[in-house]
Amino acid sequence: MSDHTSKQFDAExxxxxxxxxxxxxxxxxxxxxxxxxxxEDEDSRLIDAVGADELEINQxxxxxxxxxxxxxxxxxxxAVDLRLIMMVTKIVNDLERIGDEAKKIAYKSAAVxxxxxxxxxxxxxxxxxxxxxQKMLRESLDAFARLDVNAAARVVEEDDDIDVAFNAVMRQLxxxxxxxxxxIGAALEVVFIAKSIExxxxxxxxxxxxxxxxxxxxxxxxxxxxxxxxxVAGE
Amino acid sequence: MVTAMEARTxxxxxxxxxxxxxxxxxxxAVSDAPAxxxxxxxxxxxxxxxxxxxxxxxxxxVHEYQVTALIGPSGCGKSTFLRCFxxxxxxxxxxxYDGEIVLQPDNTNLLADDVDPIEVRxxxxxxFQKPNPFPKSIYENVAYGLRVxxxxxxxxxxxxxxxxxxxxxxxxxVKHRLNEVGSNLSGGQQQRLCIARALATDPxxxxxxxxxxxxxxxxxxxIEELISExxxxxxxxxxxxxxxxxxxxxxxxxxxxLGEVVEFDKTDTIFFKPRRKxxxxxxxGRFG
Numbered sequence: 360m361s362d363h364t365s366k367q368f369d370a371e372x373x374x375x376x377x378x379x380x381x382x383x384x385x386x387x388x389x390x391x392x393x394x395x396x397x398x399e400d401e402d403s404r405l406i407d408a409v410g411a412d413e414l415e416i417n418q419x420x421x422x423x424x425x426x427x428x429x430x431x432x433x434x435x436x437x438a439v440d441l442r443l444i445m446m447v448t449k450i451v452n453d454l455e456r457i458g459d460e461a462k463k464i465a466y467k468s469a470a471v472x473x474x475x476x477x478x479x480x481x482x483x484x485x486x487x488x489x490x491x492x493q494k495m496l497r498e499s500l501d502a503f504a505r506l507d508v509n510a511a512a513r514v515v516e517e518d519d520d521i522d523v524a525f526n527a528v529m530r531q532l533x534x535x536x537x538x539x540x541x542x543i544g545a546a547l548e549v550v551f552i553a554k555s556i557e558x559x560x561x562x563x564x565x566x567x568x569x570x571x572x573x574x575x576x577x578x579x580x581x582x583x584x585x586x587x588x589x590x591v592a593g594e
Numbered sequence: 595m596v597t598a599m600e601a602r603t604x605x606x607x608x609x610x611x612x613x614x615x616x617x618x619x620x621x622x623a624v625s626d627a628p629a630x631x632x633x634x635x636x637x638x639x640x641x642x643x644x645x646x647x648x649x650x651x652x653x654x655x656v657h658e659y660q661v662t663a664l665i666g667p668s669g670c671g672k673s674t675f676l677r678c679f680x681x682x683x684x685x686x687x688x689x690x691y692d693g694e695i696v697l698q699p700d701n702t703n704l705l706a707d708d709v710d711p712i713e714v715r716x717x718x719x720x721x722f723q724k725p726n727p728f729p730k731s732i733y734e735n736v737a738y739g740l741r742v743x744x745x746x747x748x749x750x751x752x753x754x755x756x757x758x759x760x761x762x763x764x765x766x767x768v769k770h771r772l773n774e775v776g777s778n779l780s781g782g783q784q785q786r787l788c789i790a791r792a793l794a795t796d797p798x799x800x801x802x803x804x805x806x807x808x809x810x811x812x813x814x815x816x817i818e819e820l821i822s823e824x825x826x827x828x829x830x831x832x833x834x835x836x837x838x839x840x841x842x843x844x845x846x847x848x849x850x851x852l853g854e855v856v857e858f859d860k861t862d863t864i865f866f867k868p869r870r871k872x873x874x875x876x877x878x879g880r881f882g
């Protein structure tokens with residue numbers, strides 16, 4: 360994208376854009392720590408760190424929203440600038456929600472510790488599913504950084520895999536609970552964790568859809584992955 | 595009160611709308627309702643000032659009862675294009691039109707040699723950048739075009755002057771001093787007087803050449819409000835340097851550069867997702 364005649368306008372847009380990327384970096388770290396906390400058996404420092412990230416992420420969300428409001432008030436952005444500003448306010452919202460989910464995962468992880476019967480599923484299937492959503496999050500932030508609609512379309516497709524993995528975890532947990540009702544308490548905690556991981560995937564998908572809106576000017580929020588792929592491939 | 599029957603009907607309509615959304619089509623950014631009928635159309639219009647070609651084969655529709663804005667950098671030809679619509683260039687030597695501007699419903703080519711420019715200016719009136727009332731009374735300013743047309747009946751003139759001043763949202767401010775000179779009014783009032791003068795001959799198209807660039811923001815807002823009122827009965831073409839103004843008042847926008855129309859589309863499209871990169875660069879302030 361070429362520069363504005365007003366260098367100050369360019370600087371303001373760049374501040375907002377890089378703000379989103381550093382907020383994204385923080386959220387990624389928070390999610391990573393939350394998933395690590397799931398794997399660790401004793402360490403509560405990770406959980407505290409997730410809580411600390413949360414505060415910073417909330418501050419960044421408010422700061423970036425404020426910067427967007429100021430650009431709208433002072434510059435009356437149009438076309439690609441307008442689309443970027445509108446979508447940034449949505450993207451920071453999604454990032455903040457991802458942060459909330461990460462916090463939930465970290466706090467719930469304490470509740471499932473030491474329950475041997477659930478150890479296998481905790482370590483393997485849930486963590487593998489978490490790896491998938493972390494990848495989606497990273498790719499959606501990359502798509503935003505480069506305004507790359509093809510990468511954004513891939514993220515939308517990956518969300519289907521996460522949904523499949525989530526259903527598999529659910530089925531396993533249901534079998535555990537039927538076999539041994541004493542596991543129900545801990546299994547429900549794992550359900551919440553898996554749900555949070557699945558939600559992170561949904562928010563990453565939202566971010567990617569916002570990227571498509573910035574570049575293409577098309578609202579693809581309720582379109583299928585195939586339709587988005589076609590839209591992105593078109594001129 | 596809404597009856598149960600009506601409530602159900604409304605629900606059905608709503609459900610139908612939801613249904614079409616659910617069927618998965620990607621919603622268009624702008625409504626794709628059919629375009630309103632044509633009021634005028636320029637066809638391969640070129641224009642020369644001496645040897646300099648100011649307009650290069652412009653073909654563009656003007657939709658009836660809509661506001662069409664012409665935007666573009668200085669010298670791109672937007673005022674030249676606007677002035678072709680009422681043969682304003684005829685007043686200057688060494689100018690040449692090629693192509694046509696066809697006015698509907700009678701399919702008249704405004705630029706044809708056998709069409710009287712005075713008649714064209716009755717049908718297509720113009721409001722200029724700086725308010726330019728005649729050095730006459732408020733009343734006579736508005737009555738001027740009618741007198742040129744040969745109307746001298748006092749009652750008819752009175753009625754038409756009041757109607758035009760009301761149309762220009764000026765009547766209440768001047769009705770007690772119609773005999774004062776027009777230049778005593780404030781800038782915004784003078785501009786509305788010029789609009790009333792332009793309205794008096796019942797034009798089919800009104801041309802506005804940067805009508806608010808000499809006015810303060812409040813007077814500008816009242817002229818913009820007036821334009822939205824006027825478009826109920828007259829088709830409007832407006833040249834403006836103020837992009838936000840084009841976005842606020844127009845239904846269609848043409849972006850012009852170096853004597854060509856680079857992009858013409860619904861204003862909503864131009865300001866949200868223009869098709870051409872040149873347009874996007876200009877309206878986002880990345881030009882030059």
